[in-house]
Amino acid sequence: MEGNSLLEVFPLLVPQDSSFTRFVGYISVQGQEHLFRIELPPQSTSNKNNVPAKMECSQELHTILKEYEDVILQRIKQCSDLPSFLSELKYVLEQVNRTRKHESSLSLLEKDYPPVQYYPKLIQEIDNIGWENLVFIDKSLTILHIKLKDKQNREHIVQVKLPLDYPSSYPHCSTDLPQSNSSESSTQSHILIQDAYKNWNPKTSSIKDILIVYSSIFEQFSELWTMLEDFDKNTWILEPDASSSFNYSLNYRRIALGNHCSLQVILDALRPRAVPECHFLGSDTIILPLRDQLNRNLHLWNTRSTVRNNLETLLSTKFPAPKHLNKEQAEEFNMDCAICYSFKLENEIPERACDNQKCGKVFHRKCLFEWLRAIPNSRHSFDTIFGECPYCSSSISCKL
Ligand code: ZN
Numbered sequence: 001m002e003g004n005s006l007l008e009v010f011p012l013l014v015p016q017d018s019s020f021t022r023f024v025g026y027i028s029v030q031g032q033e034h035l036f037r038i039e040l041p042p043q044s045t046s047n048k049n050n051v052p053a054k055m056e057c058s059q060e061l062h063t064i065l066k067e068y069e070d071v072i073l074q075r076i077k078q079c080s081d082l083p084s085f086l087s088e089l090k091y092v093l094e095q096v097n098r099t100r101k102h103e104s105s106l107s108l109l110e111k112d113y114p115p116v117q118y119y120p121k122l123i124q125e126i127d128n129i130g131w132e133n134l135v136f137i138d139k140s141l142t143i144l145h146i147k148l149k150d151k152q153n154r155e156h157i158v159q160v161k162l163p164l165d166y167p168s169s170y171p172h173c174s175t176d177l178p179q180s181n182s183s184e185s186s187t188q189s190h191i192l193i194q195d196a197y198k199n200w201n202p203k204t205s206s207i208k209d210i211l212i213v214y215s216s217i218f219e220q221f222s223e224l225w226t227m228l229e230d231f232d233k234n235t236w237i238l239e240p241d242a243s244s245s246f247n248y249s250l251n252y253r254r255i256a257l258g259n260h261c262s263l264q265v266i267l268d269a270l271r272p273r274a275v276p277e278c279h280f281l282g283s284d285t286i287i288l289p290l291r292d293q294l295n296r297n298l299h300l301w302n303t304r305s306t307v308r309n310n311l312e313t314l315l316s317t318k319f320p321a322p323k324h325l326n327k328e329q330a331e332e333f334n335m336d337c338a339i340c341y342s343f344k345l346e347n348e349i350p351e352r353a354c355d356n357q358k359c360g361k362v363f364h365r366k367c368l369f370e371w372l373r374a375i376p377n378s379r380h381s382f383d384t385i386f387g388e389c390p391y392c393s394s395s396i397s398c399k400l
């Protein structure tokens with residue numbers, strides 16, 4: 001065994017001479033690196049007097065090795081050379097590792113797991129909720145994810161965190177709910193949950209009582225989700241990312257309009273059929289007439305129709321169908337930045353558009369600014385830069 005194979009045993013131990021009698025570096029014990037130095041007496045063959053090898057190490061390692069001193073000394077005597085001693089040492093250290101790890105996981109068990117009276121109550125609770133609705137339970141048995149269906153058969157996940165003295169203290173529950181633009185709706189649901197916590201009775205209350213409160217909260221937002229689902233089913237969604245699952249905390253959609261234009265629709269979570277907040281994005285030559293038309297026709301808004309239907313009627317258009325039904329037109333609906341080819345850049349979406357209707361390419365403000373700044377005949381005026389569209393050379397400006 002030469003220096004190379006020694007590296008495999010202790011990769012951080014470096015020989016200090018070419019005859020491999022002195023090594024210094026780090027050895028790993030319990031996942032921690034410890035400074036270590038070992039020196040053999042000159043030439044083991046001439047070492048008739050059995051001069052022992054010299055070992056030096058960190059204080060910590062010293063404490064660990066002290067318990068095993070006898071074993072280690074014995075092995076040193078038996079080993080003919082340094083590499084074989086180091087292999088032996090590694091073996092001893094691995095045993096140390098194993099016993100220590102075992103001890104620490106045992107003490108974890110006692111400290112971090114709920115007391116014995118907790119278990120029957122927990123089992124009774126899950127029986128009550130239905131085991132088929134238990135989606136997840138963590139290792140410490142205190143975090144539960146419970147599947148809860150609303151009246152429309154939508155699946156929600158409620159996270160339940162049980163305190164260690166459960167049921168003396170109430171469980172903390174949470175689920176995705178709309179972060180509304182009007183704070184009213186989040187306040188309402190917040191109050192309902194707080195009431196359930198306040199009325200918690202260790203003898204009679206159960207997780208199921210809180211789930212019932214959530215069911216009634218879901219009813220409040222059911223219309224909102226219906227309106228959003230209608231957009232998802234019938235329009236080309238740019239935001240949120242269509243590949244992710246339905247997010248119950250959102251109350252908006254950004255839909256593609258074609259010609260590199262898009263419309264962001266923000267619904268009122270509690271009055272989702274009312275006129276929503278609308279933000280058009282794209283070339284002014286296209287979006288200004290649309291915005292005008294929408295405002296002119298607002299009196300036609302009919303709360304019995306879906307929001308999408310209303311918008312289509314008021315804008316006298318049919319929104320582009322979902323992406324998966326509409327592949328050949330992908331380029332026209334593409335809202336990616338025409339400079340960096342992505343949609344989101346540091347959480348910004350492309351907000352500047354070329355006003356040439358035939359071009360209409362969209363850009364992140366930052367990308368366009370950088371682009372124009374690099375072109376020699378662009379003009380600066382205060383914080384605005386004037387230049388040409390990278391695609392069609394129409395004049396375009398950008399404010400940072
Ligand atoms: Zn960009």
Ligand code: ZN
Pocket residue numbers: 354355356359360361389390391392393394
């Ligand atoms: Zn252009």
